[in-house]
Amino acid sequence: MIAETVCSAVAVAGLGIAAVNAYRRRFLTAARIAAYSLVPLGLVMTGVIDWLADTAFSPTAWAGFGVLGLAWVLFATTRAVERRRGGTRKERRAAAAAQRDAVAPQATAPSLGPSTRGASKPRSAPRGDGEDFSDIEAILKKHGI
Template sequence: MIPETVCSAVAAAGLGIAAVTAYRKKFLAAARIAAYALVPLGLVMTGVVGWIADTAFSPTAWAGFGVLGVAWALFAGTRAVERRRGGTRAERKQARGAQSGVVAPAASEPALGPGTGRTARPAPARGAEPADDFSDIEAILKKHGI
């Protein structure tokens, strides 16, 4: 009874605030406030608030939440230990078997076929001086006064 009264009072207060906001010619904000104010009223009318109130004050419900928490902790703990050990015994045995066998016997051939490999870079000209390599960098530096 008390939760329904509180939700109804919140809805009434919200609708009052929406009316004042609409009076100030802020219709979009007033509509948004009215929408938020109608949510608790709708929850009261559908009975959700009563169900939540009964659940919140029920020791059996809280014991059920405790059992769910313990189950979750067990799942998380066993997963953490399993990851630390490297999986289950069957998974480790399967992994060892996969390592010893050849995965792809034709893996030495290029995947894209012949002629698609990288070509060798052309060798730099042997007669070029190292000063020629930095001539454009020097021009940029001179342009900026460095």
């Protein structure tokens, strides 16, 4: 009797925490916490203590299996969404920072000096067709490219 009460209280508390996370628009975290909090409720509903005697013919036990199945579906769904998004927010930020740091600021400057292969002249003026690329250059500089 005490074990069922404690497990039910833990489940209710976990669902409350999940509701707070959902209110804060952390839906994946809320779904995962809800899944964790449904596990003790499902175990209580399956009647783990009276497993051998009552499980086969108890509608409450089968409802508990349904709740456990729901918890499993929530786990699988949140994991699939997390993989589709490319990991957690921290991992995405770290990957973005590493990508920004990987590009050298002077990558556009020639590293070997003037070319000795061909007789091509460097262009100092825009092309003859009258196009001005200063706005594009400003956008590229803004993004660090």
